[in-house]
Amino acid sequence: MRSAASASGLDELRAARSAVRGLLLSVFVFSLVLNLLAFTGPIFMLQVYDRVLGSGSEETLAALLALVAFLFLMMGVLDHARGRIMARVAEQVQDRLETRVLGAMLRAGAVSGERGWADGALHSLDSLRRVLTLPVFLAVFDVVWTPALLAAMFVFHPWMGALALSGGLALVAVSLLNHVRTRKTAQSAGALAEAGRRDAEHLYDAAETVAALGMSGSALARWRARSTAAMPALRAMSDRAGLHGAVTRALRMFLQSAMLGLGALLVLRGELTAGAMVASAILMGRALAPIELMIGQWEPVMQARRSWSALGALLAAHPPQPPRIALPRPDAVLDVHHLTLVPPGETHATLRLVSFKLQPGQAMGVIGPSGAGKTTLARALTGVWPIAGGHIRLDGAALDQYDPDALGRAMGYLPQRVALFDGTIAENIARLDATPDAAAVVAAARKAAAHDMILKLPQGYDTRLSAAGGCLSGGQMQRVGLARALYGDPVLLILDEPNANLDNDGSEALNAAIREMKAAGKAVIVLAHRPGAIMECDLLMVLDGGVRTALGPRDSVLEHMVTNHTQLATATRQGGLV
Numbered sequence: 419m420r421s422a423a424s425a426s427g428l429d430e431l432r433a434a435r436s437a438v439r440g441l442l443l444s445v446f447v448f449s450l451v452l453n454l455l456a457f458t459g460p461i462f463m464l465q466v467y468d469r470v471l472g473s474g475s476e477e478t479l480a481a482l483l484a485l486v487a488f489l490f491l492m493m494g495v496l497d498h499a500r501g502r503i504m505a506r507v508a509e510q511v512q513d514r515l516e517t518r519v520l521g522a523m524l525r526a527g528a529v530s531g532e533r534g535w536a537d538g539a540l541h542s543l544d545s546l547r548r549v550l551t552l553p554v555f556l557a558v559f560d561v562v563w564t565p566a567l568l569a570a571m572f573v574f575h576p577w578m579g580a581l582a583l584s585g586g587l588a589l590v591a592v593s594l595l596n597h598v599r600t601r602k603t604a605q606s607a608g609a610l611a612e613a614g615r616r617d618a619e620h621l622y623d624a625a626e627t628v629a630a631l632g633m634s635g636s637a638l639a640r641w642r643a644r645s646t647a648a649m650p651a652l653r654a655m656s657d658r659a660g661l662h663g664a665v666t667r668a669l670r671m672f673l674q675s676a677m678l679g680l681g682a683l684l685v686l687r688g689e690l691t692a693g694a695m696v697a698s699a700i701l702m703g704r705a706l707a708p709i710e711l712m713i714g715q716w717e718p719v720m721q722a723r724r725s726w727s728a729l730g731a732l733l734a735a736h737p738p739q740p741p742r743i744a745l746p747r748p749d750a751v752l753d754v755h756h757l758t759l760v761p762p763g764e765t766h767a768t769l770r771l772v773s774f775k776l777q778p779g780q781a782m783g784v785i786g787p788s789g790a791g792k793t794t795l796a797r798a799l800t801g802v803w804p805i806a807g808g809h810i811r812l813d814g815a816a817l818d819q820y821d822p823d824a825l826g827r828a829m830g831y832l833p834q835r836v837a838l839f840d841g842t843i844a845e846n847i848a849r850l851d852a853t854p855d856a857a858a859v860v861a862a863a864r865k866a867a868a869h870d871m872i873l874k875l876p877q878g879y880d881t882r883l884s885a886a887g888g889c890l891s892g893g894q895m896q897r898v899g900l901a902r903a904l905y906g907d908p909v910l911l912i913l914d915e916p917n918a919n920l921d922n923d924g925s926e927a928l929n930a931a932i933r934e935m936k937a938a939g940k941a942v943i944v945l946a947h948r949p950g951a952i953m954e955c956d957l958l959m960v961l962d963g964g965v966r967t968a969l970g971p972r973d974s975v976l977e978h979m980v981t982n983h984t985q986l987a988t989a990t991r992q993g994g995l996v
C-alpha cells in the first residue's frame with residue numbers, strides 16, 4: 419500500500435538513477451577488469467611456488483615480479499578511478515534531486531508547518547549521497563564476481579571451493595541473524611534518538627523563553643528523561659554490534675587458517691600443489707572481501723534504503739507542479755465564493771461558505787474573535803492551503819491556474835509572525851531575489867516607513883539579519899516585513915494583524931501605504947483585532963467560528979455591531995437573555 423502511494427515519487431528517484439546509468443556502467447566495467455586482475459596474486463603465487471622454486475630461475479622471478487608490479491599498479495589506478503566516478507555519481511544524483519526535494523519540502527512545510535519534514539528530507543538526501551561514496555557501494559559491484567572467484571577455487575580442488583563457499587554462507591548467515599535479532603531494537607533506538615534530537619532543537623529555538631521563565635531545570639529534566647529512556651536500546655545495539663563484529667572477525671580468521679590447513683592436507687595427500695594452496699587462500703580473501711564489507715557497513719545501506727522510501731513518499735505527496743501557461747499580471751479583482759477550508763490533516767472545516775468580492779481600489783477589513791478563521795482565510799487567499807470547496811478567483815482565474823511564483827509576486831503578504839531570512843535587509847525586502855532592484859527595495863521601504871529606520875542602522879540596507887530578526891526589534895521586523903510585502907508593486911495586499919507591533923508612526927505609515935495602494939487601483943485585505951488597522955478599509959467582513967456573520971460598508975457593519983452589542987447588553991441587564 420505504501421509503495422502504491424509513493425510510486426510516482428519512487429519513479430522520480432529511479433529517473434535520477436537512470437540519468438547516471440552511463441557512469442554506473444563504466445564502474446561495472448572497471449569492476450570486471452579489477453576482478454580479473456584479482457587473479458594476479460594467486461597466479462603469481464602459483465608461478466613462484468610451482469615454477470620458480472622448482473626451476474630456481476631468478477630471471478623468471480624478476481620477470482614475474484615486474485609483471486605483477488605493473489598489474490597491481492593498474493589495479494590501483496582502476497580502483498582510484500572507480501572511487502572518483504562514484505563521487506561524481508553521488509554529485510549528479512544530488513544535483514538532480516536537490517532542488518526537487520527542497521521544493522517538495524518547502525511545500526510540505528507550508529501545508530503542515532511540520533519542521534520534521536524538512537530535517538528528515540535533507541537527512542535522507544544526504545544519506546543517499548553518502549552511501550554512494552562509501553566503499554560498500556563499490557562492494558556491490560565486486561560481489562557479483564564472487565561466484566567466479568569461488569568457481570576458480572573449485573577448479574583448484576572441490577574441497578577448497580566448498581570450504582570457501584560454506585565460509586561465505588556462514589558469514590552471511592551470522593549477519594542476517596544479527597540483523598533479524600536487532601531490527602526492532604535498532605528501530606526503537608533510532609526513533610528515540612531522533613525524538614531526543616528534535617526535543618533539543620525545539621528547546622534551543624525557544625532558549626529565550628526557557629531562560630526568561632526559569633524553565634531550564636524542568637526542560638532539561640524532560641529532555642534527560644527521554645534521553646535516558648533511549649539508553650537501554652542504544653546500549654543493547656552497541657553490545658550486539660560488538661558481538662557481531664567479534665564473531666565475524668574470529669570466523670574470518672579461522673576460515674583463513676582452515677583454508678591453509680585444508681590445503682596443507684591436500685598437498686600432503688598429493689591432491690594439490692603448494693602454489694595452489696597459497697593461491698586459494700588469497701582468492702578466498704578476495705572473494706569474501708566484498709561480503710565482509712557489505713556486512714560491516716550494513717547500517718548505512720539500510721539507512722539509505724529507508725531514505726529512498728521516505729524521499730519517494732515526500733515526492734509523491736508533493737508532485738512536480740505542472741507547467742502553467744503564463745497569465746498576464748492580474749488586475750485587483752478578487753472573487754471568493756462559498757470558500758470552505760479544512761486545515762491539512764484535520765477533519766473539520768475552519769472556514770465555511772465564505773463569500774465576498776473586492777474591486778480595484780477597495781480595501782476590506784476582516785475582524786473576528788481569536789480562532790474565527792482570519793489567518794486561515796489569509797492562507798487560502800495566498801494559495802498556501804488548498805481549499806476544500808467553493809472558489810477563489812483573482813482577475814477571473816483560479817489561484818492554481820497561476821504559476822505559484824508568479825502568483826506570489828502579484829501578491830503582498832504580511833504574516834502574523836514575520837519570519838526573516840539570513841541575509842541583508844535589502845535581500846529580505848527583495849524576497850531573496852538574486853538581483854534585487856535597489857530602487858524598488860528603497861521604494862517599498864519608504865512606503866512601509868522603514869527607510870529612515872533602516873538608514874539609522876550601522877550598515878543600512880546591508881545590515882545582516884537572521885531568521886529571528888537579528889538586531890531588529892519586533893516593530894522594526896514588522897516594518898521590514900511590510901516593506902517585503904510591498905516589494906514589486908503587488909496587486910493584492912494581505913495583511914494579517916499588521917499593526918500588532920507598530921507604534922503610532924508605524925500605524926500611520928501602514929494606513930498611508932493602504933491609501934496609496936487603493937489610489938493605485940490595487941486591493942487590500944486587512945485581518946485584524948485592533949480597530950486602528952481597519953481605518954482605511956471601505957468594507958468590513960466579520961468572521962465567527964469560520965462563518966461570515968456580516969459583510970458590508972465598514973461603518974454600517976460597525977454600527978450594526980454596536981447596535982447589536984447595545985441591545986445585547988440591555989437585554990442581559992434586563993435578564994432577557996440567559
Ligand SMILES: Nc1ncnc2c1ncn2[C@@H]1O[C@H](COP(=O)(O)OP(=O)(O)OP(=O)(O)O)[C@@H](O)[C@H]1O
Pocket residue numbers: 530531761762764768786787788789790791792793794795834947
Ligand atoms: N495549522 C493548523 N492546523 C489545524 N487547525 C488549525 C491550524 N491553524 C489554525 N487552526 C484552527 O483553525 C481555526 C481558525 O484559526 P485561525 O488561526 O485562522 O484564527 P484567527 O481568526 O486568525 O485567530 P487569531 O486572531 O487568534 O489569530 C482555529 O480553530 C484553529 O484551531
